[in-house]
Amino acid sequence: MDILHNLYAILGLAPEAKQEEIRDAYRVLARRFHPDANRNEGADVLFRDIATAYEILGDPTQRVRYDAQRIRSAEVNEPNYFSLRVTPSKRVLPTLDEPQVFYLLVEIVPMREVTKQGRHSTPLNLVLVLDRSTSMRGARLDKVKIAARQIIDQLGPKDILSVVAFSDRADVLIEAGPVTDPAELRATVSIMRANGGTEIYHGLAAGIEQCRKHAGPHMVNHVILLTDGRTFGDEERSLALAKEAAKEGIGISAMGIGDEWNDVFLDALAAASGGTSAYINSPAAVVRFLNDRVRSLGEAFVERLQLTVAPDADVTLESAFKLHPTPQPLATSPQPIPVGTLEKKRPSAVLLQLQMPPSDKEHFRTVVRLDVTGDVLAANRMGYKVISDISVEVAHNPEQEEPPSVILDALGKLTLYRMQQKAEQALQQGDAANATRRLENLATRLLAAGQEELAQIAKEEARRVSQTRTFSEEGRKGLKFGTRMLLALPQPGGDSGA
Amino acid sequence: MKTCPYCAHNNREGVFFCEECGHPFVGDQEAVLATTRLIQQEAAGANRVAWGTAHFHQNARLVVRVREHPEALVFHLQDELLIGRADPQMNSQPDLDLMPYGAVEQGVSRRHAKIQRIDETLMLVDLESTNGTYLNGQRLLPNQPRMLRDGDEVRLGQLVLHVFFS
Structure with a gap:
């Protein structure tokens, strides 16, 4: 294991801990997370760290060696680069003879005084992979060109840029290199012509290839894919490629214009690295979306953030949803879960839904251990790790408490997104009546939340589904990404510590 | 079990919105329905329900309440406040002594934790206590x-x- 990992923190101890305290701490953790006792995937991942920490610290000879190394390394005086702030949905859970749901809002907060030191923006190693198939002709391609030219102007000689245009083949318009002559690069982008079909794999492969040339741990290595078409037969290969790239530290964001593209596929493509996927419903919005994405990457403080969620043996992780900086559903398996980039000024936030077991005993209990690891770019610190153990009190008839408004707000909106997803699932299973009812409910809730435009779409889709048993692509994507974007509204809180 | 009054779906305890139809279960129905509006009001300072802010202004006092005890313990915080239990034999005299609140039975260490004042924020530090x-x-x-933060549970x-800031 990397010497820079704080083995004491993994066991939850101070470096002055006595040998028997180390043994006791290990025993408690082994009971919680050993794979024989705990079937949760994240527990298995974290137990490996715990076992390694005990192997070294539990052996006085090895511990002396580790301590000496640790004191020599910078880690002893290392600042906190980021911290975790966890807000539970309840402070006290009631004793119950049935399972109950428990939410945790996990905020990854950049520490202000550390982010201040690196004033200059983070160098980007950016590749734009742009769809130039026939369907892009006209306004779409024009806006893409404008966006690309603006991005070129945002970048400087420290940044690396490459532009790949693809249809059923891929052309590297701009070879990966520093942005020293923006005028020439802008001119190169302008000559892009629309022609051919859409095969994402070719574009993606060429883009990742370009990104690899300059990829390094101290940079933000990112591929932004923009498409308006559905790719056929190469989805599996594209996903495999995205996963491989993620392992090498290359992130992918995927943006779809119009109604044709496969949103499930683009979601999965972005999820492999914790990137972002977005729906751009009009050509005019292309410029803003692309610029925002690049600006956000330039604000990167920590890259390649990964979250491991290790619930106690009797607790299960049901879902994870990233709320900030961009709303994105997360897969709970495999673990660790990629969460992408932490910006300098904005916390990243993930909402976890857990199921707690029935309990008739009043006690304090541990619930979950969270582990967040990432590369701190400005400080050149790879694999910085923060661990947090969460526990809760269980009591008979606890006092009624008002749930924290941050959680309530996020859940209210997440519920809307899920209702839309369930309507889609119902229709896929051929249950149009169920889908219609869900869409009608969604319209009611959207209206109540003051989202009249989305409510209108939901109502229209409900009517369409009941009559024709299909969604319109535009309406379906509009609802999916519209309800998702509700979660992006500014949220109070998120101060960083001193 | 929580049965939704709107659609009769049986939800598990702990959910705040019906998993079937999205109907809210908590608080003032109207306010919750428009959670976005609620948050906006809050941001404007009209109706703060969140668990407090971190700002501890110059003349603020720190108010501590031990659960199930009505009295408030008020501190004018200078640099730091040591929390633990008094033990004359060990020469331990913390600023906030929890002996009257069953410190020994509840597993409070002599030097358990401290609250530090740094500019206009307060930081809580565990002092290698036995029970955390x-x-x-x-x-x-x-x-x-x-x-x-104001309203935090420690x-x-x-x-x-x-703990409350006043």
Whole structure:
């Protein structure tokens, strides 16, 4: 294991801990997370760290060696680069003879005084992979060109840029290199012509290839894919490629214009690295979306953030949803879960839904251990790790408490997104009546939340589904990404510590 | 079990919105329905329900309540406040002595934790206590300061405190 990992923190101890305290701490953790006792995937991942920490610290000879190394390394005086702030949905859970749901809002907060030191923006190693198939002709391609030219102007000689245009083949318009002559690069982008079909794999492969040339741990290595078409037969290969790239530290964001593209596929493509996927419903919005994405990457403080969620043996992780900086559903398996980039000024936030077991005993209990690891770019610190153990009190008839408004707000909106997803699932299973009812409910809730435009779409889709048993692509994507974007509204809180 | 009054779906305890139809279960129905509006009001300072802010202004006082005890303990915080239990034999005299609140039975150490004032924020630090210090359920690593907010719950071993800024 990397010497820079704080083995004491993994066991939850101070470096002055006595040998028997180390043994006791290990025993408690082994009971919680050993794979024989705990079937949760994240527990298995974290137990490996715990076992390694005990192997070294539990052996006085090895511990002396580790301590000496640790004191020599910078880690002893290392600042906190980021911290975790966890807000539970309840402070006290009631004793119950049935399972109950428990939410945790996990905020990854950049520490202000550390982010201040690196004033200059983070160098980007950016590749734009742009769809130039026939369907892009006209306004779409024009806006893409404008966006690309603006991005070129945002970048400087420290940044690396490459532009790949693809249809059923891929052309590297701009070879990966520093942005020293923006005028020439802008001119190169302008000559892009629309022609051919859409095969994402070719574009993606060429883009990742370009990104690899300059990829390094101290940079933000990112591929932004923009498409308006559905790719056929190469989805599996594209996903495999995205996963491989993620392992090498290359992130992918995927943006779809119009109604044709496969949103499930683009979601999965972005999820492999914790990137972002977005729906751009009009050509005019292309410029803003692309610029925002690049600006956000330039604000990167920590890259390649990964979250491991290790619930106690009797607790299960049901879902994870990233709320900030961009709303994105997360897969709970495999673990660790990629969460992408932490910006300098904005916390990243993930909402976890857990199921707690029935309990008739009043006690304090541990619930979950969270582990967040990432590369701190400005400080050149790879694999910085923060661990947090969460526990809760269980009591008979606890006092009624008002749930924290941050959680309530996020859940209210997440519920809307899920209702839309369930309507889609119902229709896929051929249950149009169920889908219609869900869409009608969604319209009611959207209206109540003051989202009249989305409510209108939901109502229209409900009517369409009941009559024709299909969604319109535009309406379906509009609802999916519209309800998702509700979660992006500014949220109070998120101060960083001193 | 929570049966939705709107669609009769049986939800598990702990959910705030019906998993079937999205109907809200908590608080003032109208306010919750328009959670976005609620948050906006809050941001404007009209109706703050969140668990507090971190700002501890110059003349602020720290109010501590031990759970199940009505009296408020008020402190004018200078640099720091040591929390633990008094033990004359060990020459231990913390600023906030929890002996009257069953400190021994609840697992409070002599030097358990401290609250540090740094500019206009307060930081909670666990002092390598035997049974741990928890901030809103999150266990603190020894000697690693964490920011306190108005209304936070602090647990020392099994003893629960609530802190308020006034």
